[in-house]
Amino acid sequence: MEPTTAVLAIGDNRFPFHRFEKMSPHIQDALETRRIDVTLTTDREELADLSAYDVVLDYLTDSTLDDAQREGLLSFVENGGGYVGLHCASDLTSTEPDDPDEVIDSRDEPFPELRELIGGHFLTHPEKSTYDVRVVDSHHPITASLPDLRVFDEPYVLDVDEDVRVLARMDHPDHADMPALWVRDHGDGRVCYCSVGHTVSTITDPDVGELLRRTVRWVADA
Template sequence: MHIDALAIGGNEFEFHEFATIGPVLADVFDGVAELNRTTDRDAVLELDAYDVLVDYTTKADWTDEQLAAIRSFVTGGGGYVGIHCAADVDSFVDDPCDDLASLIGGRFVTHPEMTDLEVEIVDQNHPVTADVETVRTYDEPYQLDWNEDRVDVLAEFTHESMGTMPAAWVRSEGDGRVFYCSLGHDTDAFDPDDVRTLLRHGLSWAARER
């Protein structure tokens, strides 16, 4: 199995600096995918060279051309893996055309303080979660706005201020596959083995290797 992935992020936000998180992602996906890491958003204009786009951008100011390239890549059969802050977009879930939240299937709304989370797997039969147990981690719990009719939730957690929120889901877009996981606020959040397994399986599934 050989998967080529473009991993893109930014350095504008302290805890989401790609200079720090990028090497962690390379370690998480080691043996699963070869990551080409960049902060140059124009790199998405050359997605034909890759199997998967790994998105760790925060409030990315995507141009219409870049968004069109991402959507074309996914609808044409490519994979999209959104991690944590990728859903922090100034757009709406049900917008048509080139809206990123629509592609992901949801968007970030807000979050309380970081806390211990117990993430329950709600679909043990999906290839992404088949080998994953309950995920226990210390992370930033995301409140999300998502379209229940357009995503298949695989894992969720319950927080006293937000109720039950999805932590990971999958969906299809054209001939492509989308995997989103809300975990991954900082380097320590990627330490638990089950978090790593969930992400690795999600990428492999998005690339149609699982």
């Protein structure tokens, strides 16, 4: 019998958008099978010791971590753990504002260690819309035989490193040919980033669910 892959899915509820309490049940439903077990949390302290997990799925908008949390996550991946960045995980400049009357604050530069881990970061996005995500590399286990996707989602414009392996690209009328799914190695671990995942309709799409399960299995098999 194949072993169960233990996934820690982490997000936050600090902003009126990307609320983990709204999205996390759908993420869990999309991922969980007899071979994938998902734990949901908003507690960043969990990142300091990830010894009970095989994969971290990151749905944080504010990626502010203390030293122990950051080092726990990075060493986990460097030593063979899997990392899945979903949608807002690439937003490495947004932070919780000090002013309670403000919705969001922003750093001038992305968190450098997380920028290196993911291999790219969020720049901006137009309004939510319907667009295609085209598979451009069908020779990878994540995307082999996977159909192109059509989603109603928040289309992310990203700065992406040239050395990542791009598996799918966003086909958007204003931002055509933007990477939307890529993989990279980080130390002994594996990383996959997927830019879709803002809406419930996207996460509950059967083809997106299959994509996420394949992603978890691939990053866990380091």
